[in-house]
Amino acid sequence: GAGVSQSPSNKVTEKGKDVELRCDPISGHTALYWYRQSLGQGLEFLIYFQGNSAPDKSGLPSDRFSAERTGGSVSTLTIQRTQQEDSAVYLCASSTNKPGLASDTQYFGPGTRLTVL
Amino acid sequence: AQSVAQPEDQVNVAEGNPLTVKCTYSVSGNPYLFWYVQYPNRGLQFLLKYITGDNLVKGSYGFEAEFNKSQTSFHLKKPSALVSDSALYFCGSQRGDTGRRALTFGSGTRLQVQP
Numbered sequence: 638g639a640g641v642s643q644s645p646s647n648k649v650t651e652k653g654k655d656v657e658l659r660c661d662p663i664s665g666h667t668a669l670y671w672y673r674q675s676l677g678q679g680l681e682f683l684i685y686f687q688g689n690s691a692p693d694k695s696g697l698p699s700d701r702f703s704a705e706r707t708g709g710s711v712s713t714l715t716i717q718r719t720q721q722e723d724s725a726v727y728l729c730a731s732s733t734n735k736p737g738l739a740s741d742t743q744y745f746g747p748g749t750r751l752t753v754l
Numbered sequence: 755a756q757s758v759a760q761p762e763d764q765v766n767v768a769e770g771n772p773l774t775v776k777c778t779y780s781v782s783g784n785p786y787l788f789w790y791v792q793y794p795n796r797g798l799q800f801l802l803k804y805i806t807g808d809n810l811v812k813g814s815y816g817f818e819a820e821f822n823k824s825q826t827s828f829h830l831k832k833p834s835a836l837v838s839d840s841a842l843y844f845c846g847s848q849r850g851d852t853g854r855r856a857l858t859f860g861s862g863t864r865l866q867v868q869p
Contacts, residue, residue, distance in 0.1 A: 679861045732855070
């Protein structure tokens with residue numbers, strides 16, 4: 638079946654502009670995660686959605702970052718007033734995260750490479 | 755708090771030789787541990803995970819990992835390396851409860867297999 642898809646694959650923007658990154662999870666997966674991969678910081682968690690629960694936003698680096706998930710499926714990560722340090726690969730992952738399941742294997746999309754000039 | 759360490763930035767091995775990519779962890783409670791591989795311009799691909807039970811976990815593409823509680827390690831191994839195994843490898847941990855499911859990753863190890 639189809640895996641996690643992300644768009645665009647590459648995004649180049651100017652400092653100060655807003656950008657939106659899209660993630661389409663695996664069908665039926667209730668959990669959705671955003672991570673950021675950058676040279677200086679490695680792979681870091683940003684935000685986590687689980688069903689209709691309030692998202693875990695504990696990894697968002699500043700209030701310029703926000704995300705939403707509509708209808709329990711597609712998610713959009715928005716970065717306002719982009720800065721050069723926002724340049725990174727933004728990865729989305731999804732999982733089944735069924736109640737009572739001991740662990741939660743996350744399946745990743747190909748990522749969006751964001752370059753802020 | 756959780757942390758994962760991958761002490762080697764790069765591992766070089768000759769094709770056909772065994773390979774080991776090291777990972778140590780610091781996780782409160784029972785850890786769930788994962789290995790992922792990343793090929794150029796691709797996302798992370800799941801290789802294997804340890805939850806409980808057998809300390810030796812077998813995964814995709816002939817990889818396996820050994821959980822060692824006393825040494826807090828979860829090293830990735832393969833008996834015979836292939837050139838196509840050259841990639842970036844990440845070790846990750848997840849809290850062993852239903853709370854925070856986000857993965858904490860190590861810094862990654864680049865594996866280079868020479869023909």
